[in-house]
Amino acid sequence: MTEHSSPLTFDTSWQYAPAPESADHISLKSRYGLFIDGKFRKPRSGKYFDTINPANEEKLAEVAEADAADVEAAVKAARRAYDKYWSKLKPAERGKYVYRIARMIQEKAREFAVIESLDGGKPIRESKSVDIPLAAAHFFYYAGWADKLAYAFPGRDPRPLGVAGQIIPWNFPLLMAAWKLAPALACGNTVLLKPAETTPLTALKLAELIQEADLPPGVVNILTGAGETGAAIVRQPGIDKIAFTGSTEVGKIIQKAVAGTHKKLTLELGGKAANIVLEDAPIDQAVEGIVNGIYFNQGHVCCAGSRLFVQEGVAGEVIQKLKTRMQTLIVGDPLDKNTDIGAINSRTQLETIESYLKIGQEEGASMYQPAYPLPEKGYWCRPTLFTDTAQSHRITQEEIFGPVLAVQTFRTLEEVVAKANNTPYGLSAGVWTDKGAKIFGLTQQLRAGVIWANTYNKFDPTAPFGGYKESGFGREGGLHGLEAYLQL
Numbered sequence: 329m330t331e332h333s334s335p336l337t338f339d340t341s342w343q344y345a346p347a348p349e350s351a352d353h354i355s356l357k358s359r360y361g362l363f364i365d366g367k368f369r370k371p372r373s374g375k376y377f378d379t380i381n382p383a384n385e386e387k388l389a390e391v392a393e394a395d396a397a398d399v400e401a402a403v404k405a406a407r408r409a410y411d412k413y414w415s416k417l418k419p420a421e422r423g424k425y426v427y428r429i430a431r432m433i434q435e436k437a438r439e440f441a442v443i444e445s446l447d448g449g450k451p452i453r454e455s456k457s458v459d460i461p462l463a464a465a466h467f468f469y470y471a472g473w474a475d476k477l478a479y480a481f482p483g484r485d486p487r488p489l490g491v492a493g494q495i496i497p498w499n500f501p502l503l504m505a506a507w508k509l510a511p512a513l514a515c516g517n518t519v520l521l522k523p524a525e526t527t528p529l530t531a532l533k534l535a536e537l538i539q540e541a542d543l544p545p546g547v548v549n550i551l552t553g554a555g556e557t558g559a560a561i562v563r564q565p566g567i568d569k570i571a572f573t574g575s576t577e578v579g580k581i582i583q584k585a586v587a588g589t590h591k592k593l594t595l596e597l598g599g600k601a602a603n604i605v606l607e608d609a610p611i612d613q614a615v616e617g618i619v620n621g622i623y624f625n626q627g628h629v630c631c632a633g634s635r636l637f638v639q640e641g642v643a644g645e646v647i648q649k650l651k652t653r654m655q656t657l658i659v660g661d662p663l664d665k666n667t668d669i670g671a672i673n674s675r676t677q678l679e680t681i682e683s684y685l686k687i688g689q690e691e692g693a694s695m696y697q698p699a700y701p702l703p704e705k706g707y708w709c710r711p712t713l714f715t716d717t718a719q720s721h722r723i724t725q726e727e728i729f730g731p732v733l734a735v736q737t738f739r740t741l742e743e744v745v746a747k748a749n750n751t752p753y754g755l756s757a758g759v760w761t762d763k764g765a766k767i768f769g770l771t772q773q774l775r776a777g778v779i780w781a782n783t784y785n786k787f788d789p790t791a792p793f794g795g796y797k798e799s800g801f802g803r804e805g806g807l808h809g810l811e812a813y814l815q816l
């Protein structure tokens with residue numbers, strides 16, 4: 329059953345005037361090579377692919393497709409840079425380079441934010457206030473650790489691993505690059521980074537910035553390409569460490585490929601987070617937290633609060649308020665400062681989400697979407713709410729990675745803990761309640777790496793992030809994030 333709100337019940341007497349962020353100040357080349365040994369180079373195969381703007385399907389630039397020979401050349405450059413320079417450099421000097429990258433990202437924050445929204449479809453409000461500042465914050469934070477590693481791990485003689493291969497997804501392109509590069513460099517490793525094929529542009533702008541920052545050639549190499557390029561990085565024998573963020577499916581392939589080799593591995597995979605609202609929660613604040621947890625950023629967040637558990641006494645009120653709020657969410661131009669929900673990252677991802685909308689209805693859940701119109705070109709999905717769902721439904725079990733929320737109700741805390749933990753994932757969770765004791769009680773029992781209380785999706789470089797079970801292993805951020813790049 330599909331229920332659409334009638335446009336007549338929605339107060340349309342007011343509207344925001346468009347407030348587009350200017351894109352005049354950005355500079356993009358029409359074609360990008362591979363960043364190897366400090367220079368942009370042509371790919372050996374001569375192959376390029378397009379990266380498009382998912383909000384209008386227009387081509388933004390062509391980027392090179394790296395093959396195994398390019399990967400090998402990058403590994404050689406990274407090894408040379410490691411042996412000759414980076415591992416011998418005084419840690420305080422290494423820290424200065426990392427600090428310089430942080431400063432330069434801040435200086436170019438506007439350009440990075442606009443390119444992030446153009447290439448990936450996320451609202452400019454998010455890229456400006458979350459992605460880019462947090463990316464800079466990660467470089468600042470890890471710059472500080474570079475010469476203090478011995479204090480971080482007293483008596484354990486911390487040493488870099490060597491050359492790291494890092495493969496990242498499309499949902500937070502620059503931020504994921506920062507999460508991977510900052511600790512690796514601060515610890516004295518050299519790297520090959522592969523951005524996702526739909527969002528390579530901010531990583532390539534970062535390559536330009538790294539050139540400008542005068543980092544020794546080969547310390548950072550940035551290779552574009554799709555799954556085959558990623559697989560070539562994973563296979564490369566000259567790499568000492570693989571760090572991956574992306575789907576559980578690819579994470580498992582990588583784990584198999586790395587098994588039995590000397591390579592160290594960290595995986596940050598999917599999630600199906602429970603956002604739990606108790607009867608004594610501040611309801612309006614919780615509704616805003618639910619919206620922030622699943623709808624902002626199109627639900628393209630691995631820790632998105634995609635399962636909502638509401639205690640029975642407040643379920644009616646929470647769902648009603650949520651539907652009202654959903655009607656006011658603005659879906660559209662990612663560059664407009666009023667936009668809450670931008671474009672879905674790719675046609676493939678939109679098809680995945682749409683297939684789950686169908687599955688949910690076939691499973692017997694009730695689907696609600698606001699009725700407002702969507703732009704004609706580009707990839708869009710209205711914020712979606714499923715009620716009448718069951719634990720056994722695929723929409724409550726599987727990661728959808730879109731603005732789709734599945735709601736269940738519960739009576740007791742024991743019941744909600746059992747339901748919330750009944751998933752192959754364990755990345756994050758949220759708890760909304762007025763009582764500190766209930767927060768502590770629940771956080772002890774929920775199997776999730778990160779648990780937010782009376783807030784959602786808050787990040788800080790000093791706090792470790794990572795999951796349990798099929799959400800992966802290893803931690804990024806904080807002191808824990810250093811361990812992934814050190815021999816102890």
Ligand code: NAI
Nearest residue numbers: 496497523524554555558559574575578597598630727729
């Ligand atoms: P994906 O896991 O295929 O892509 C992530 C990265 O891995 C990309 O850079 C990709 O080029 C690379 N890659 C793909 N195949 C590879 C291989 N065999 N070896 C090495 N690298 C490889 O994710 P995709 O297809 O973009 O999204 C599929 C689903 O994954 C989404 O619907 C979502 O559920 C989940 N996902 C989770 C993310 C997270 O942050 N945990 C991020 C992106 C997607």
Ligand code: MG
Nearest residue numbers: 379380447526
């Ligand atoms: Mg793109």
